[in-house]
Amino acid sequence: MASLLFFIFLTAIITTEAQRGESIVNLGSSLTPTSKSSWQSQSGFYAFGFYQQANGYAVGVFFAGIPEKTVVWTANRDKPPALASVTLNFTSDGRLIMQSAQGIDTAIADPPERAASASMLDSGNFVLYNSDKKIIWQSFESPTNTLLQGQRLTVGNELFSSVSVSDQSTGIFRLKMQTDGNLVQYPVQTTDVAEYAYWASGTDGKGSNVSLCLDDDGRLYLLNSTGTILKNLTQGGYPTKDVVYFMRIDVDGIFRLFSHNLDKNGNFSVIWSSSNNKCDPKGLCGLNGFCTMNDQDANCLCLPDFASVIEGNWSSGCERNFTAESCKSKDGSMKYIMKAVPNTVWEDDSFSSLTILTKDDCEAACLKDCNCEAATYRDGVCRKQKLPLRFGRRVLGDVNNIAFIKVAISTSTINKIEPLGREKYSRKDIMILGISLSAFGLIMSVISAIAIYKNRVRAYRRVSNSGNVDLSMDVSLRSFTYSDLEKMTNGFKEELGRGSFGTVYKGTIWNGQKIVAVKRLEKVLTEGEREFQTEMKVIGRTHHKNLVRLLGYCHDGENRLLVYEYMSNGSLANILFKPEKKLFWDERIEIARNIAKGILYLHEECESQIIHCDIKPQNILMDEYRCPKISDFGLAKLLKPDQTNTFTGIRGTKGYVAPEWHRNQPVTIKADVYSFGIVLLELICCRKNVDWSFPEEEAILEEWAYSCFEALELDKLVSDQDVDKRQLERILKVGLWCILDEPSLRPSMKKVLLMLEGTVDIPIPPSPTSFLSTV
Template sequence: MQSGSSFVFSSKSIHYNRISFFNIKMQRLHFLLIHSIFLFFLFASSVVTAQQRQSNISLGTSLRPTTNSSWPSISKLYAFGFYPRGNGYAVGIFLAGIPEKTVVWTANRDDPPLPSNTTLLLSTEGKLVLQSAQGQGTDIANQNFVSASSASMLDSGNFVLYNSSGGIIWQSFDYPTDTILPTQRLQAGNELFPSVSETDPSTGKFRLKMQRDGNLVQYPKNTDDTAPYAYYASGTDGQGDNVTLNLGVDGHLYLLNTSGVNIKNITKGYPTGGVLYLMRVDWDGIFRLYSHNLRPNGKWSVLWESSKNKCAPPGLCGVNSYCVLNDQKPDCKCLPGFASVNQSNQTSGCERDFIAESCSNGHGPVKFKIQPLENTLWEDVSYFDLSETTKEDCQQACLADCNCEAALFKSDDSTCRMQRLPLRFGRRDLGSGSKTFAFIKVGNASSDSNNVPGEEKKYLGTSLIITLSCVFGASTFVVLATCGIFIHRYQAWSYKRIPGNGNFRLCEDVAPISFTFAEIEKLTDGFKEEIGRGSSGIVYKGTMMRCNKFVAVKKLDKALAEGEREFLTEIKVIGRTHHKNLVCLLGYSFDGPNKVLVYEYMSNGSLANLLFTPEKQFNWIERIGIARDIARGILYLHDECQTQIIHCDIKPHNVLMDESGCTKIADFGLAKLLKPDQTNTFTSIRGTRGYVAPEWHQNLPITVKADVYSFGVVLLEIICCRRCMDQNFPDDQVVLEDWVYQCFDGGELRQLVGNEEIDLKQLERMVKVALWCIVDEPSLRPSMKKVLLMLEGTVDIPIPPSPTSFLTCI
């Protein structure tokens, strides 16, 4: 019984325990359900609240520099608004939650500082604008004509404008200045530019570009995207067309391709707790990864930098100066014979401390000597190179050449490169392994007098007076005796003006020589051998007896010869140009109605003769090189001369080839000089039909884009080895431009070159460049700098529009 009753009691206990356990589970489930619903509503409420707080900048809201000056993010870490700049204010995004108010983005950074009565307004029309006290507005954001409904300063550091649907129509992350924040990307084709200094946010001297070929590269500002100017590269070229630079919240700086694949880790990841990271291109041209501990008394620390050598960025020290490291700090030194432009700013560059004589003078008070500067690197923009020479010969060549202001010599290739001032991108180089020299031409007079003490100067002055008095009597007799000799030998003197041993290099690079017409007749043997006819005269072959070299002598037509202005224009234009792709002017004659120019002789004739004669035609690689050389010559005329020059008659007949196959542009008789502040000119039609831009016929202003059009026509002729109009072709192929566009539009470019072996991608690139050059609207044509970059394959070329009109040529 006991056992049985015990069993019954035990069974009841188990039954009651099961019921109790079930009830507990149900209670817990009910609690969890209620708790989850509560969390859901709490989360939803927080999201709505956060969105409302993020979108708390409504239309009509405004800021003033001295009162309500910024819109903060939710955490108040970032703020958008006014910050002090110089004697005024700027608008940007800055870190407001740390003691150092670090600016990470600036609007309209190159504008002057704003006055204190400026208003930043999100207008009722949905525009983010700066308003002056006079009511004038300046846009802060390019909204592509879409009105904003609200704005937010996000905790990521991104300032955003929303439309009425909550979509983003503009954000600061898409327009970085010098800084990348966590979760921000630098898109392919975009660039970062550092500030001028730590206190001036204006655009500085350098740039970091995420190239479309996948390479992240640093260059000086206003240089080509080519290897000689690069001073940092990620080495990821060829990894894709849309590679982006990314910064993670953990400080991980890396490159992603379009598939989301990490192709390069620039930095590793770092701890994330209470630490803020940013990447910035600093004013000194080096980009760095920074971290800041958000705890009290936290400071910025450099975790990584693109270069340890602070002299690596070319151009840090300005023109005519070079960078040296003193205890790992950059220091700028002036060239010998130069002084700093601004003593308070060592990076401002240097200028000569004496006044140099001009080439047209030749007998000024300043005499020159050469000061060598070892182990420095400079940008090489030589106008002439001497190969297989020595240091001594290089110095003497520069001394004897009036146009030479410096010469660069490398021991490993024994080449002397003649330079004009200013010299750029100078820096000390001790690790290349080869000896480099910069030979600087300086004035004896200024440097000597500056080193003579006061008493010695007084003594030298007295001695000089006595000496001159004694010499005067003797010199009078000598002068009288030699006058007859000088008169007798005047004609021979014009041939012996250039000192030396028959070295034609020195002959041709001294300033243009003035000849008498009788001397010109002797040069050409009475204008015996005609070698061509230019747009402004007939060209004859001549011989410089002293140099024993041939020259080309152009006798100007009477119609042009009657105009002194035309002749002097050509002298000024050609006499001041020095470029390996331009024909050099050696001399001239200005003798009454007879006006003559003497050029270097180009033994291989014109490009027209070689291009349009089947048995003389160049191969594809050679033609590409010729096109680039022509582009470089025109670019020099447009952008690199002291006075901008429009050639006005670019055509194959005015492109000549020397004995070594070097391409040179000739015939500047129709060139139009522009003053430095001019960009266009009205003038009568010049040039040759078929190569003349449409604006000539429409009486529109003529700019350098007229030369771009002519180059485009010539480029098509180079590609196809035929004239721009040829009646021997079928009707649909007579006008070259028409036919080329038809082939391009129909995907049949192979027809343009027949069976010639070429790179089809290269052909497409060349054709696209040419078609962009010949569009009717001048503003749509690229500059010659852009043309050269496109030809070299360093920039992408969009699909060109259809040319709307084509001119025929004769």
């Protein structure tokens, strides 16, 4: 009864607030970035409409009554900025949409019914009403990175930081109101487990349907469904006259409560923050970087012999400034030494854990293990790891934590190195040390083998006894039973697609709140079992925005199923080859860049180098924002750390398969470069690579594309009227270099991406088949 009364009381407050201080927007109203650009609240303090972002415009809610035009909510925050020619229309049939000059509509709000009017309230809430004056949609119910006074973060919802102060796209930190009553901060792309949390309210298990609330007097607190306050983050009682408060998860991952005195017209003041240590947020410095405090400011450093991927962009992380090769040279001498990074803590993603007496022993054990790229040592425990390292930060005074990083050494400088500050070694010393370490390494290998065996036995016991698939890799995936998936897919009712190994069905998890794609493998005893294991091992270890995310699996008797995130726009083939779903030139080039980024991650940034082996438009899925994600890793090949090529039977799809497959030559990552080149030509021309409905000389796309390039007739390749001819020539040259018959002449995916982004010059490519006779 008490909870019902509280709900009625809360509803009355919200309704009253909605009616107070509103500025009605009628059907047929419109905004443009350059003329009437916003609809303001009655007080003029808040506005809804266009604000400038990068070289374009976004739509959102922002403070309009103060000099700082601070954005508090953004629509479609991860879509590219719009051009100045767009229009925001509140149409006569009750839709709120942004229209491009080309007539493409983008929904700003998705109410369950058509709206009759809208209003920018003085509370900062933008709302849509139906004809009965009831709110059918409001910005308060879908917050981005900010909570305003009177707003709540309800159970199961999250706030995400922005990329930067000037870019409101989704950043790298999140604040989640969990179903267990705990308010927790995590880095993005991690599961909701304690090891990834870097701040928590400590209210787990203390209530259900808990919400984070902000009152007019600056009180920030957690409230359960019965109206009981579980915890005050701030006590409140701050001035309410001419003062505004808001809470935001900032770019640096810390969430703060701000105040602004309207009389003084000054800047925002921080009156509370979740942490005073700016190095607390995990992932601030990206992969292979670690955070250190410089006075009160955070500073990011790279591992030894590493450099920033993008100078000035911490979250981009660090990469080697040397080329990683086999850990031993032909004469058996070591190619690497270990360098120490003291007083640092990292994510424990170890593949082997040893009990060792000293840190020197830990260093030596990693140096002798070709699979070990880094090791962390604390209190007699040595954990061998592969790169990249994540979530690094320096902890002053904690001298027991130390990381050892394997870095390259040249033969000419081997006598000049003073690793870890010790004396210079002569060749004789190194030989004696090497023999000693070899003996020690043999002992450690036996210990490691025993430890690995025990770990695998424990892992096998966690899966179905009827199967033999190795699920002991370090992935955080959810295990489903077959009956779970039957319920999730409503008896495998809605089919999304069908491939050579099985069928994909639409399903839901989290009580229907999240749509997923469930892939049921049908050839279980042969290819299906192999594909199941390959996809688990490959995509289960990958984390990249341009790769489809694997959420879970089913290993139940003979049933093998994989659960993926749902891609609402289907495959690239579904869009690219259908005239009614035409992609504009800029969209196609952006899609090409994103596909290249995904392949580059597989080739150079993964724990194990991966050859996808089946890059084609059908295996590139498109999310709701038409961002491409590579899928279908069932044919992929994992290369060992010291392996650069592999011999295997022909894999992939006709038309996209590199020539070396047919010539029984060793296959390298350049096979994927070839397939990408074919896809790039298809993106340029919006047609399939082989299509006999065209005249014979145009039927095979790669041959026709080169003939048009050679004849300087590039206009024949595209139907778009607004294509930059210089850019077209540049992109076409990239594709032609990728599809050369000789693999060694094809560029790496890193070079491909640089060429697509226009940062390197592209020489004139030869004919794709001109080197065939030399192979």
